[in-house]
Structures are given as structure tokens and as C-alpha cells.
Amino acid sequence: MKKIKVGISGYGVIGQRLAEGVALQGDMEVVGVTDLAPTLSVRALKEKxxxxxxxxxxxxxxxxLIDAGIPVSGTLEDLCEEADIILDASPGGVGAKNKELYVKKGVRAIFQAGEATSVGDVFFHGYANYEKGLGQKYMKLTSCNTTGVLRPIAAFDEAFGVDRVIMTIMRRCADPGDTHRGYTNVAVVDPGINHQAIDVMHILPHIEATGSLVHFPMTHGHIIEIFVTPKKKTTREEVLNILTAHPRIRVAKIAHGFQANASFFRYARDLGNPRADMYEIGVWEETLQFTRDEFFFKINIPQESDVIPENIDGIRAMFELQKTRDEAVAMTNKYLGLKPRGIM
Ligand SMILES: NC(=O)c1ccc[n+]([C@@H]2O[C@H](COP(=O)([O-])OP(=O)(O)OC[C@H]3O[C@@H](n4cnc5c(N)ncnc54)[C@H](O)[C@@H]3O)[C@@H](O)[C@H]2O)c1
Incomplete structure (x- = not known):
């Protein structure tokens, strides 16, 4: 079987995780990564x-790079010669500039959340609109939060239809180690509607979505409260079954010690996951509550790693490795070891 050759542009928080996630796929191989400076991640790559x-x-x-003792195998242009597709995880705005080269070289590309949505022919999520990605050349992926909120929303939508969602995002203000963002001890209120709600309506236009956002001084995961108005009456049991059956959602109990966003981080570290990464979003079981026929619950977004599986779904769609989302997400999940885990 010919493996899809994948290059990664930008070996930062997302880029290094994309490289490792793709390397685990039996039908893909990483042909190289790019960066422009001997960052800590690049130095660690050398030491490894x-x-x-x-x-x-x-x-x-x-x-x-060479002065720092880092072996350099060529330029981004050379990588484009070797790769079938580039996952562009360079800083926001750089991907759009890189796209000119990708177009010139005839190489496909997936862009991350920091780019304008218009950079892709499709705004993509493996569970919410896989079929729209089939055969596409340029794709923009959802942000870590939108990736996370779309998993349960798309699953509810498929099961009983969703009329409206309202979500309040408690956004982490920096990634661990982001000292350039300064010391953090404030909660900054964002004006207007959060972009994640607008993104949800872009990908699932039949659902009305709205909500607000507050930046919090924390690095271990965003927390989002999602309020759902279903089209058909549902029950707490049905909702919980959908959440626990989802291979990219971990449902955990506060009573079992999952009291905070940092609990998921700590659990991933105890599992021995590299860098305490978690591909799955978390749901606090006790936060799932009904009011009349509507319900709400809180999720945890491990922002550094939750977008990796949907990026890989994107490769599958673009190369039509699988024709349906079920086959595609199942393959990605298999290679990443993702499966339903019941209630933790
Ligand atoms: N960090 C998160 O929580 C997160 C989550 C989801 C999506 N994203 C998105 O992923 C993308 C990358 O974000 P990140 O957090 O990994 O950033 P980062 O700053 O950690 O990594 C970017 C890397 O790109 C390198 N770089 C700088 N200029 C470059 C260039 N011209 N070409 C190639 N590489 C270059 C930097 O040296 C750095 O190593 C952004 O679009 C961001 O919005 C970030």
C-alpha cells in the first residue's frame, strides 16, 4: 500500500503533535517538518x-539552525517536492502566505485555526462534515474549542437533531510555558459573540449557535459550558450514552477526582501520554443537567492536542482514503488508540 507522504510546516505546539499523530497512522508517513529557529521543540527533536x-x-x-547544531535537510520548497500534503501549523497568517508555494508546487494543505477560514476550500471537522472534505485540495481546520464542541453537538444532531446551542467559553490564556504572554492573574471579558459559535453555524448551518467568552489565567485546558436545545425530546440517559460512546470524548466524574481542568492534564500525565497530551475532550458527568427539555454540561478542551485526530481525518477525506466519515474516523481512532471508555 502506498502511504500518503505528509509534511508539517511549523514544529511548535501543534506541529510536533501532528507529526507524532501522523507517524502512528499505518497508511501515512511523515516526510519532514519545518521550522525557522532552534526553538526548544527543535532542540528536543535533535536530542531525540x-x-x-x-x-x-x-x-x-x-x-x-546549523549554528545550533541542528541538521537541515533542505527548504520548505524541497519538502513540498517530497510531500503529498502539508499540514501547516505555522503561526497564524503565515499559512496563507505559504499557500502560494503549495499552489505552485501542486501540494495539498491543511491549515490550522489561526488562519482565515477563506484559506481553505472547506472548513472541516471529521465528525461534523467529513463528506465536504472529500477530494478537496485546501482545508481549514476548526480551532481546539470548536473541534471539541462540535464532537458532542454533531453526535446529538445525528441522534435527535439540534435546534440551538448556547456556549460559554472559559478560555485558557496561554499554553504551558508561554512566558511571552506575561504573568497572568486576570479574567478578561471578550466583547460580542464567541467565534466558536459562528464556526459551529458555518459547519452545521441548520443549528443556531451563540455564546460569550472570558479569558482565564490558566494553561491546562479551556472549559466550555454548552447549553443544548434539542429538536426532539431526549433524556439524560440518551445524552450520556452518546457522550460515553464517542471515541474522542472522555466522560469523567468529579466524584472520582476530576475536579478541575488540570485533573485531565494530570490523568494524561499519569497515563504516560507524551507531554500529558490528550486527544479526547473531557466531559464532567455531574455537570450534565436538564432544565425543561433543554440540557447543559461542561467540557474540558486539551487545547494542545485535541485537533490532531480531525487533522488526520482531513487527510483521509482529501485523499478519499475512506468514502464515509464513519470509516475514516474509525481508522484514525484505531491508529491513535481512541475508543469509548465508559465513565472514568
Ligand atoms: N496552541 C493551541 O492551543 C492551538 C490549538 C489549536 C490550533 N492552534 C493553531 O495552530 C497553529 C499553530 O499554533 P501553535 O500554538 O502550534 O504555535 P507555536 O508558536 O507553538 O508554533 C509555531 C511554530 O512555527 C514556527 N514558525 C515561525 N515562523 C514560521 C514560518 N514562517 N514557517 C514555518 N514555521 C514557522 C515557530 O518557530 C514555532 O515553532 C495556529 O494557527 C494556531 O491558531 C493552536
């Missing part, structure tokens, strides 16, 4: 023995 070849993202920056 260069499991991925590093290409220089910007001409003229090779010297900075």
Missing part, C-alpha cells in the same frame, strides 16, 4: 535523534 527530518521554513534562516 531527529525522528523527523527538519527543513528550513524560510530561505536565509538555515544558518541559525
Amino acid at each position: 535523534g531527529m525522528p523527523f527530518k527538519l527543513f528550513c521554513a524560510v530561505p536565509g534562516k538555515e544558518k541559525d
Whole structure:
């Protein structure tokens, strides 16, 4: 079987996780990653023995890498020659500039949330609109929060139809180690409607979505409260069954010690997951409550790692490796070891 050759642009928080996630797929291989500076992640790549070849993202920056003892295998342009697809995880806005090269080289690309939605031919989520990605050349992926909220919303929508959702996002203000964002001890209120609600309506236009956002001084995961108005009457049992059956959702009990966003981080660390990564979003079981025929619950978004599976679904759609979302997400899940885990 010919494996899809995948290159990754930008070896930062998302890029290194994309590389490792793709490397686990039996039908894909990582042909290289790019960056432009000897960052901590690039230095760690070198110390690990260069499991991925590093290409220089910007001409003229090779010297900075070579001077730091980092082996450089070529330029981004060279990587485009070797790759069937580039997962662009460079800083927001850089991907759109890189797209000119991808188009010139005839290589497909998936862009991350920091890019304008217009950079892709489709705004994609593996569970919510897989079929729209079939055969596409350029794709924009949802943000970590939108990726997370769409998992349960799409599952409810399929089961009983969703009329409206309202979501309040308690957004982490930085990733662990982001000292450039300053010391953090404030809660900053965002004006207007959060972009995640607008994104949900973009991908599932028949659902009305709205909500607000407050930035919180924390790094271990966003917390989102989702309020759902179903089209058909449902029960707490049905909703819980959908959540626990979802391979990319972990339902945990506060009573079992999952009291905070950091509890999921700590659990992932205790599992031995690299960097305490978790591909799954978390749901606090006790927060699932009904009011009349509507319900609400809180989810945890491990922002550094939850977008990896849907990126891989994107590759599957673009190369039509699987024709249906069920087959595709099942394959990604299999390779990443994702499966329903009941209530933790
Ligand atoms: N961090 C998160 O929680 C998160 C979650 C989901 C999506 N995203 C999105 O993923 C993308 C990447 O974000 P990140 O958090 O990984 O950023 P990051 O800053 O951790 O990593 C970006 C990497 O790209 C490198 N770089 C800089 N200029 C470059 C260039 N011209 N070409 C290639 N690489 C270059 C940087 O040296 C850095 O290593 C953004 O679009 C972001 O919105 C981030």
C-alpha cells in the first residue's frame, strides 16, 4: 500500500503533535517538518535523534539552525517536492502566505485555526462534515474549542437533531510555558459573540449557535459550558450514552477526582501520554443537567492536542482514503488508540 507522504510546516505546539499523530497512522508517513529557529521543540527533536527530518521554513534562516547544531535537510520548497500534503501549523497568517508555494508546487494543505477560514476550500471537522472534505485540495481546520464542541453537538444532531446551542467559553490564556504572554492573574471579558459559535453555524448551518467568552489565567485546558436545545425530546440517559460512546470524548466524574481542568492534564500525565497530551475532550458527568427539555454540561478542551485526530481525518477525506466519515474516523481512532471508555 502506498502511504500518503505528509509534511508539517511549523514544529511548535501543534506541529510536533501532528507529526507524532501522523507517524502512528499505518497508511501515512511523515516526510519532514519545518521550522525557522532552534526553538526548544527543535532542540528536543535533535536530542531525540531527529525522528523527523527538519527543513528550513524560510530561505536565509538555515544558518541559525546549523549554528545550533541542528541538521537541515533542505527548504520548505524541497519538502513540498517530497510531500503529498502539508499540514501547516505555522503561526497564524503565515499559512496563507505559504499557500502560494503549495499552489505552485501542486501540494495539498491543511491549515490550522489561526488562519482565515477563506484559506481553505472547506472548513472541516471529521465528525461534523467529513463528506465536504472529500477530494478537496485546501482545508481549514476548526480551532481546539470548536473541534471539541462540535464532537458532542454533531453526535446529538445525528441522534435527535439540534435546534440551538448556547456556549460559554472559559478560555485558557496561554499554553504551558508561554512566558511571552506575561504573568497572568486576570479574567478578561471578550466583547460580542464567541467565534466558536459562528464556526459551529458555518459547519452545521441548520443549528443556531451563540455564546460569550472570558479569558482565564490558566494553561491546562479551556472549559466550555454548552447549553443544548434539542429538536426532539431526549433524556439524560440518551445524552450520556452518546457522550460515553464517542471515541474522542472522555466522560469523567468529579466524584472520582476530576475536579478541575488540570485533573485531565494530570490523568494524561499519569497515563504516560507524551507531554500529558490528550486527544479526547473531557466531559464532567455531574455537570450534565436538564432544565425543561433543554440540557447543559461542561467540557474540558486539551487545547494542545485535541485537533490532531480531525487533522488526520482531513487527510483521509482529501485523499478519499475512506468514502464515509464513519470509516475514516474509525481508522484514525484505531491508529491513535481512541475508543469509548465508559465513565472514568
Ligand atoms: N496552541 C493551541 O492551543 C492551538 C490549538 C489549536 C490550533 N492552534 C493553531 O495552530 C497553529 C499553530 O499554533 P501553535 O500554538 O502550534 O504555535 P507555536 O508558536 O507553538 O508554533 C509555531 C511554530 O512555527 C514556527 N514558525 C515561525 N515562523 C514560521 C514560518 N514562517 N514557517 C514555518 N514555521 C514557522 C515557530 O518557530 C514555532 O515553532 C495556529 O494557527 C494556531 O491558531 C493552536
